[in-house]
Amino acid sequence: MLLIEQKRTIDIDFQRFERLLHQIALLANVSVRIMSLKGKTLVSANGTSDALCCDKQATEPERCRAESFNLFRYIEKSGKPALKTCHENLVMAGIPLKCNQEIVAVLCSCMKSEEGDPVSGMAEFLDEIANRISSEIQGQYEADNITQELSDKYEELNLIYDFGRNLGKIVTNEEAIQFIARQSQETLGSDMVMVSIPGMNINEVYCDHPERLPFDIKDTPLTSKIGEVILEKFISPGMQPSHIIVNDACDDMQLSHLFDVPVAMLAIPFKLKGSVNGFLSVINFDSKKGFETGDMRLLTSLAEQMSMAITNAELYQNLRDFLLSVIKTLVFSIEAKDSYTKGHSERVSALTMTIAGTMGLSPEEKDALQWAAILHDIGKIGVSEAVLTKPGKLTDEEFLHIKEHPEKGYRILMPIIQLKDSLDGIRHHHERFDGAGYPSGLKGKDIPLYSRIIAVADTYDAMTSKRSYRNKLSYEDSIAEIVRVKGKQLDPDVVDIFIKILEDNRPA
Amino acid sequence: MNGSDTGNAQKVLIVDDEPYVLRVLKMKLENSGYEVITAVNGKDGLKKFIGSRPSVVITDVRMPLMDGQEMYQMMQEHKDENKPFLVIMMTSTIDRALHLWAEKMENICFVEKPVSPRNVLNLVSQYISKLRNSNAVACPDALVFEEKV
Known part of the structure; x- marks a missing residue:
């Protein structure tokens, strides 16, 4: 059986x-007690001895036991109240107590049935x-059910609030998946979380204590195999379950065999644009910690959020890529005025980002720097073509x-407004480290960091490209020149980082 | 880890004027073996605190008759020095005033409403196991005895 709705025990x-x-x-003046169908006394008005229905008749306990056994079997079968004469003048009465x-x-x-005094009144x-x-x-049972339901809803609400608070910080798919994986692990207290979306090349296993797992989570062929088997269950025609719960090996032999050890697993299909593309699943290797319907609802909610x-x-x-393409086109059209600088901004941007990659900048800082780099020469739109392309x-x-650009x-x-953090980087990319640059003559570390990085990339690209007034420099000459102007024109720290990157990536 | 590990259930007092919050938390904690006492306002809570000496008090902040902060202060005045207890305060917003107030207090933590019952249960069991471990250091024999039981 693949789908198991956990039934709450009463x-x-x-x-x-x-x-x-x-x-x-x-x-x-009767003996009265509540007993289980197996004949165990659950609560009694007088004494707690088992099996006997009547404390007054303890002389023949075996017979009492046999009679009550028969009475209970009858009640169990018929579901109705029953009376049974067990001894002379003694009647045993049993009325089922029902819930659901x-x-x-x-x-x-x-009770005693004396002559002319039938027990029917008492039975009624x-x-x-x-x-x-x-x-x-029944009332208590329903109240408990509602309380359980409410408790699950509180959990869910809490998750959704938490998700809402964090949504603003989630920008990439990786961040979204990591956030949901962590949430799943924490909320459901599971040993391992698995997220698989083959179409996006995602097949990830998250685990706080990999050493406790019965297999190596870096064993990619194995984890992909597990991912495939689970996904197959969700997309195979005809089945398409809304969830899979496996609490012991009997629930699903195929899944259980994948792990070699007893597992409890809960998996929820992951839908993107209406069709199943993958799944989110939590797995426990301690078979005592099974999953319940409440867990299933929580994980469903998490999968929806993901x-x-x-x-x-x-x-x-998509929007960001689109915007970047539009800006690049704009920059290209400016560069088109001068065939020598074609592709310059994009190359400077790429070099700048390579340098930034080793400097420990935050994603927001990298973003602002990238805009500054791609747009650093945008001011040339206001410089006449004749000047830009003048030979000699x-x-x-x-x-x-030209210096106005x-x-x-x-x-x-x-x-x-979205570019406000990039503006200074653009304005000061022609400052010199020794203070002899333009437009403001800033010196040393007073020059914005973005400008100092862009300046190195800009200088290197200018030297390695052909210009109207000179030919391009060789790789060695460019490095020598960069080193020569280090500390004068360019920030020595940025130059050192840049030279190291160039040497590390130098073609053999 | 749950409240009934030692056979002698740990007591938790829950104080809230919203009956469904009481119900949900009571069920969650009882299912894990804790003995739960409930109260519907700060005054009621204080009375039951003195009567039962719980290890953990879970309370709302805004309540009729006596609010959570006042109740906490009264509890500190009436506490038994040998019986440490943790207070978990449930609040919809932790404002600055409450934050400043809480900084001066000890053995108190906050959970944001809507509370996650699992989260509250985790806080309770973490505190109880910490309490047991510190007892074990002070009185190692007691630990051995517990294990035998």
Whole structure:
């Protein structure tokens, strides 16, 4: 059986009926108790001995036991109250106590049937009492169910709140999946979380204590195999279950065999744009910790959130890619004015990001730096083509004109609030470390970090490309030149990082 | 790890004027073997605290008659020095005033509403096991005795 709805066991505290039974016993002068169908006394008005229904007739316990056994079998079969004469003048009465149409116990009594005094009156009275007890048990059972349901809802609500608080921080698919995996592990207290979305090349196993797992989580062929088997269950035609719960090997032989050890597993299909693309699953290697319906609902909620976060992350990524392409096109069209600088901004951007990659910048800082790098020469849109492409030496006036481009770029982009962290990087990319640069003559570390990084990338790309006034420099000459201007034109720290990157990646 | 490990269930007092919160937490903790006492406001809570000496008090902040903060202070005045207890406060927002107040208090922690019953249970069992371990250091014989039982 693949799908198992966990049924809550009916756990009733019969002790609270002790007072009631005691009062009945006093009032009617009978022995009365509540027994299980197996004949165990659960609560009694007088004494706690098992098997015997009547304390007054202890002379023939074997017979009493046999008679009550028969009575209980009859009640179990018919589901109805029964009377049975067990000894001369003695009648055994048993009335089933029910919860959810199931017999949970029997209210029993032994009474004398004297001549002309049939026990029917007493039986009716007991029947009424049994009804009251049953309805109280039923009420309690329902209240417990509702409380359990409410408790599950609290859990779910808590998860959704937590997710909402963190949604803003989730930008990439990896972040979304990691967040949900951690949540699943914490909330469901599981040993291992597995997320598989083959279409996105995701087949991840998360575990706080990999050493406790019965297999190596770096064993990729094995984890992919497990992922495939589980996913197959969700996408095979006809089946398409909403969840899979495996609490012991009998539930699903195929899945259990994958692990070699007893496992409990709960898996929920993961839907993107309406169709199943993967699954989210939690696994316990301690077979005592099985999964229940409440866990299933929680994990379903987590899977839905993951789908939402991934869709969000994709939308964000798409928008960002689109914007970047538009900006690149814009930059290309400016560079098109001068065939020598074609592709310059994109190359500078790539070099800048390579340097930034080794500098421990936050994702937000990298983002701002990337925009600054790709847009650093945008101000050249305001420089005339004749000056930009002029072969040979520029006049002082022309040179001043060109030197305006960082400030122009800064002014052009100033209204774009999303670029505010990138603006200074653009404005100061022609400052010199020794303070002799432009437009502000900033010196040393007063120059914004983004500008200092872009300056190194910009200088290197300018040297390694052909210009209208000179040919491109060789690799060795460029390095020598960069080292020569280190500390004068360029930030020595950034230069050191850059040289190291170049040497590490130097083609053999 | 649960409350009935030693056979002698640990007591937890839950104070809240919302009956469904009481019900949910009571069920969750009882299922793990703790003995649960409930109260519907701070005044009631204080009375039951003195009467039962629980190891953990879980309380709402805003309640009629006596709020959670006042109750906490009264509990400190009436506590039994040999019976340490943890207070878990449930609140919808931890504002600055409450934060400053809590900084000066000891053995108190906050959970945000809507509370996760699992989370509350984890806090309770973590505290109880910490309490047991510290007892074990102070009185190693008691631990051996517990194991035999």
